[in-house]
Amino acid sequence: MSLFRWFCLAGVAAGCAISSASFAAAENMDRFFLLGAGEVKGIYFPIASEICRSINRHSLAHGWRCGIAASSGSKENLQQLEDGTLTFAVIQSNIALSSSSIDGNQPLFKTVASLHSEPVHLLVQARSSISSLDDLGRALINIGDQSSGTRDIALSLLDAAGIKKEDYQLLDYDAGSQAGRLCDGDVDALIWVSGIRNSSTAEAYRRCDVRLLPIPIAIAAKVMQQMPGLLPIVIPADTYLGQTVEVSSFGPVAQVVASANAPEELVALLTRAIVGDLGDVRPSHPALSNLSQADLRRMLSNDVK
Template identity: 30%
Template sequence: MRSVMNVSTRLLAALLVGLLLSGPVAAQDEAPLVIATASPAGVYHVVGRALCRTIETPCRAQPTEGSSANLRALRRGELEIALAQSDLHLYATLGTEGFQKDGADDSLRSVFSLHNEPFTLVVRRDAGIHRLEDITGRVVNIGNPGSGQRGTMLRLMDAEGWSRSDFRSLHNLPADQQALELCHGNIDAMVYTVGHPNASVAKAIRLCDAVLVDVEGDIIDLLVDAYPYFTRAWIPADIYGPDQPAVHTFGVKGTLVASADTDPDLVYRLVAAVFNDFERFKAAHPALGVLTPEEMIRDGLTAPLHEGALRYYRERGWLEPTEAD
């Protein structure tokens, strides 16, 4: 009798262990959706987290090196969905500028565009930098390799006819390090293509009384006129304090992109989740507050719309059945 009871006890224990293990194993079977963003200090990461909060599926906003790195990882099949600046979005689609060696990316797909990203020049107040041309001969942070800010700065340098020798030094710091380096006097200026308000910019202003400088001039006018992904932009007065004036500059748009191989149903559910609770999504950051669906499905998008996004836009009547094919 005792032997039978021991066997039954062992069987029951084994059954309980199996039941306990089955829950975590099942949960592990569903891999989370990863949305590649950029620096944790930037608006892209805030947007990525907001996107994850909208969709009812496991989701994680993943910090990365930035737009260029995201676009290349998408092409290699290492990512499903990512954020990228509209200028680099176009370069990757066509295989131009920094993507010449990669060639045109026929697998890149647009989902929607997002906030405006002004090109922001932040300088130490004592650096004697009052306009864009004053940064030559100085120590400037242009951003880490793979970042959107670096890509835009290199395009601007090319337009201005500047090379590295025109600067005392160009640094490659990521966005979450540049404010402290500015305050410590290790750099004179930093450039950042980002939505506002931004934590990195606010830190520089708060800790060492840094200032924002207008980015204007004939070259900027030519850039905006020549390239459709560049627009005139401004940073509103007072968002970094009562003494901060409005800043005039140029900028790009943030875009959400995917691979053509990304599951259409997944993209459809993400897009539907955003637009079905649009006000909640826009409330995630002030830079998102002025978004409209009409602009988001057209502006700043070079790659064809993803199948899943296209299905939703047509269901809502925002695109005609044959439009965007």
Template identity: 25%
Template sequence: MKKILVMLMAFSVIFSGSIFAAKQTFVTIGTGGVTGVYYPVGGAIARLVNAKKAQYNIKATVESTGGSVYNINSVLSGDLEFGIAQADLTYQAYHGQGAWKDKGAQKKLAVVFGLHNEFVTLVASANSGINGIPDLKGKRVNLGGVGSGQLENSRDLLKAFGLKESDLKAEYIKPVESAGLIQDERLDAFFYTVGHPNGSVSEATSGRIKVKIVPITGTPVEKLIKELPYYSKGYIPVSLYPNAANAKDGKVPSIGIQALLVTSTDVPADVVYAITKEVVENIQEFKKLHPALGGLDIEDMVNVNVAPLHPGALKYFKEKGLKK
């Protein structure tokens, strides 16, 4: 009889252990290149969630990816549970525009919360003669990798200023490679939509070839913001790049786009709720994990209108009185 009881108890422990293991949820957050802002921001989210692994049974990991378009498509296909993506591309995917024109509206796409603002950053060698977007004509310019957010943004700006890609000697490579190419004098300029400070921009401005951040401003920019309201005006502080060939105390005007954490409506509401709760309730710690997050506030996280909030995020925001 004792042997039977021992066997039953052992079976019970094994069975309950397997049930506990079965409840463990693994989620992956798609980010961007390791030198960009998405990767450390994704890591910051994962760190906060994993600190409560015993409470939620959620284990979060981070994956370096090709950026916004890749992350959105991977979230929709179920290859990723979460991804960081630009607001403009999230809007286009949800409404079946841009890269999703042939696929139609991606109504499974949902926003978890808003993150930092990114800026379309135009970096050029000081001796290139590039002082504005019109000066890009005939120059060697990296517009961004195929499928990237910066490629869409650079195309928007070229169109706004009446330029075609064929007017430039256009390249379509990852921005992380641009810093080395501009220092090797194989590029005159490159676009990078990114939060600041950024490692690649620092690298580009710190080499033998003098490099500057070019203003993005003027009437065409004003018209673009009216046409595409996910763009907004902003400034890049030159103080973040002490080796840039700009006025040291200046701010370079540009246009900004908010980065978002996105997911699919297929991801369970309790998982999204837990991640939203941990990040929002630890926002002060979260902001310290990367300089680009320094200006983030809860209002920025909640008031996102390019696609619907996931029901799990909405539930949390309603409980806290942050959303009606």
């Protein structure tokens, strides 16, 4: 099992009357679970933080406490779900579809909710001679950690574009350092799958002159055909400081999933923290800002409504 960092956000209960039901719940406060997020500078982490914060705020009432497990991304989260370390995780929809069962029969997890879309961000310095996907031959390309969901999509994208493996060099800087590496000239291009207005891309736009390159529709279609769970996405103009035109792309949808063994009462509790009487996940990140409460409710899994 790979190492990971986890953070427990304590619930707050002060200056209020506690009912007998709350006392009973408080006696069972050892009911603790972990929610797998991604890198701290990614979007999954603040989403997971908000969900845990909502649950822990009411922990005296229901007796559960939630902790956040930071990770390198969807693939590590999936591994942690499988070995029982995590009870819930945020993962990419394409990874969810390709890994929905252990042996073809036994479900590995159940989907709780679908959240925001996560376009491929292909980013270069503005002064770079790279003007399209076809120009990535002989480039130093950062595609993130080997346990991240970005890597599989990036490799499929390069293959669909007809760029041979021997013609480029792959790097694995994480989300926290990749913007600085691009601006310092240590990498020629970033391929990064994340929600709109993610902090890593925003940091690159703040630190130096950069450009988002469009993904040609025909090439995106090839990747989507090979990898179910991806969809066309447009990054709107003015999403990032200095980005004046919309950019065509594609990518997965972020999904909250539960271990197949998660108690039904806990799955229902998490649903209420995503959109319900316990909380609302939408303020946690701008990537979710365009979703209405009705949108979130429509995207809740039929298994947990």
